[in-house]
Amino acid sequence: MSHLFPTYARWDVTPLKAKGAYLTAKDGKEYLDFTSGISVCNLGHAPENVKKAVEEQLENFWHTSNLFQIDLQEEVAKQLTDASGLDLVFFGNSGAEANEAAIKLARKATGRTKVITFIDSFHGRTFATMAATGQDKIKTGFGPMLETFEYVKINNLDGLKAALDENTAAVMFEVIQGEGGINEGNADFLKEVEKLAHENGSLVIIDEIQTGIGRTGKPFAFQHAGLDPDIISVAKAIANGFPLGAIVGKAALAEAFSAGSHGSTFGGNPVALAAAKETLNTIFDEKFLADVTAKGEKLNSLLTDALSGVDSVKQLKGKGLMVGIELTDEAGPFVTKAREHNLLILTAGTHVLRLLPPLNVSDKEIEKAVTILAAVLKAE
Numbered sequence: 001m002s003h004l005f006p007t008y009a010r011w012d013v014t015p016l017k018a019k020g021a022y023l024t025a026k027d028g029k030e031y032l033d034f035t036s037g038i039s040v041c042n043l044g045h046a047p048e049n050v051k052k053a054v055e056e057q058l059e060n061f062w063h064t065s066n067l068f069q070i071d072l073q074e075e076v077a078k079q080l081t082d083a084s085g086l087d088l089v090f091f092g093n094s095g096a097e098a099n100e101a102a103i104k105l106a107r108k109a110t111g112r113t114k115v116i117t118f119i120d121s122f123h124g125r126t127f128a129t130m131a132a133t134g135q136d137k138i139k140t141g142f143g144p145m146l147e148t149f150e151y152v153k154i155n156n157l158d159g160l161k162a163a164l165d166e167n168t169a170a171v172m173f174e175v176i177q178g179e180g181g182i183n184e185g186n187a188d189f190l191k192e193v194e195k196l197a198h199e200n201g202s203l204v205i206i207d208e209i210q211t212g213i214g215r216t217g218k219p220f221a222f223q224h225a226g227l228d229p230d231i232i233s234v235a236k237a238i239a240n241g242f243p244l245g246a247i248v249g250k251a252a253l254a255e256a257f258s259a260g261s262h263g264s265t266f267g268g269n270p271v272a273l274a275a276a277k278e279t280l281n282t283i284f285d286e287k288f289l290a291d292v293t294a295k296g297e298k299l300n301s302l303l304t305d306a307l308s309g310v311d312s313v314k315q316l317k318g319k320g321l322m323v324g325i326e327l328t329d330e331a332g333p334f335v336t337k338a339r340e341h342n343l344l345i346l347t348a349g350t351h352v353l354r355l356l357p358p359l360n361v362s363d364k365e366i367e368k369a370v371t372i373l374a375a376v377l378k379a380e
C-alpha cells in the first residue's frame with residue numbers, strides 16, 4: 001500500500017538513473033526522455049557542469065536565510081535581468097509561488113484587485129494560482145474561488161476589451177499555453193493586449209514558467225513577439241531540476257515590494273542558485289539558442305514528413321523545442337503506447353501530444369523519437 005496521497009496518475013516507471021536524454025528504470029528498461037521532467041531538465045539529466053557547481057556549493061554552505069547578503073542571488077538576478085531586459089528579481093521555490101508573487105506585486109503596485117487571465121491557461125495549484133488558471137477541472141471540489149480573476153479567450157480582443165476596467169491590476173498570460181494544449185497567442189494579438197493593458201494603467205504579467213529558459217529558442221517566449229512585460233514569472237528549467245522560481249520585474253515596482261512585504265524561507269536557496277547560475281550561463285548564449293531553433297526546425301520537419309497522411313494527426317503546434325501534435329483522438333493512449341516503445345512524451349490538454357526534449361538533444365535522438373512516434377501513430 002502506498003503512503004502517498006493519490007494526487008498523481010503515475011506511470012508504471014520507477015527511475016533508477018538518468019543522464020542526458022536517457023532515463024533508466026528499476027526494471028532495467030531504458031527510455032528516451034522527451035519530457036525533460038516537464039520542461040525542467042533543459043540541459044538533460046545530470047549535466048556535468050551543473051553537478052560540479054552544486055557540489056562546490058554543498059561544500060560552502062546550504063542555507064543561511066534571507067537575512068544575509070547572498071552573492072549568488074545577485075549573480076543569478078543579473079543573469080535574469082540581462083536576458084529579459086527587466087530590472088529586479090524576487091526568488092521563490094516554484095512556479096506557483098512565482099505567480100503568487102506576481103499577482104501580489106501587481107495588486108499592491110496598482111492599488112487595484114482584478115487580474116485577467118486566459119481560458120485554458122495554467123498558472124499553478126496554490127489557492128490564488130488555481131483561481132487564476134482558466135480550466136475548471138483544476139478547481140473542482142475546492143469551493144468558491146478567489147473573485148480576483150476574470151477569464152478571456154486567447155486571440156480574441158473583444159473579450160479582453162470587455163474585461164479591462166479601472167479595477168484591473170494586470171493581464172496575465174502564457175505566450176504559448178503549455179498544459180492547456182500548446183496554444184499560441186499570435187504576436188499581433190499579444191501586442192494589442194499589451195497596448196490596451198498599459199493604456200488602461202494595468203500591468204502585463206507573462207508566465208514564462210514552461211516557455212522560458214530557452215525552450216522556444218529565445219531566453220523567454222515574449223521576446224519572439226517583441227513584448228514589453230512589467231513582470232515575468234519563471235521556474236521549472238531555471239536550475240535544471242533544483243527547486244527555484246522567480247519573478248523578474250520593472251524597477252518602478254520596487255516600492256510595492258519593500259522590506260517586509262513579501263518573503264520565503266527557502267526562496268533563493270544557495271544550492272539551487274548554484275545550479276541556476278551554471279544552467280543560465282549555458283543556455284543564455286547566442287550559439288546555444290540558435291542551436292535550439294535549428295533543432296526545433298529539424299524536429300518539426302522530420303515530424304511533418306513522417307506524419308503526413310496519418311489520419312489521426314491534425315496539425316503540429318509550438319515553437320523551438322516546445323512541440324505539440326494535435327490529434328483527432330484523445331492523446332493519452334498514444335503517450336502510453338510511446339512509453340511501451342521506450343519513448344517518454346506528455347499530453348497537453350486532451351488531444352495534443354507534447355514533446356519537450358532537452359535543449360541539447362542530439363540529431364540522432366530526434367530521429368529516433370520521430371521513428372517511434374510515427375510507428376505509434378500509424379499503428380492505430
Ligand SMILES: Cc1ncc(COP(=O)(O)O)c(C=O)c1O
Pocket residue numbers: 094095096097099122123124125174178179207208209210211235236
Ligand atoms: C505555465 C505554468 N505556470 C505555472 C506552473 C506551476 O508551476 P509549479 O508546478 O512549479 O508550481 C506550471 C507548471 O506546469 C506551468 O506550466
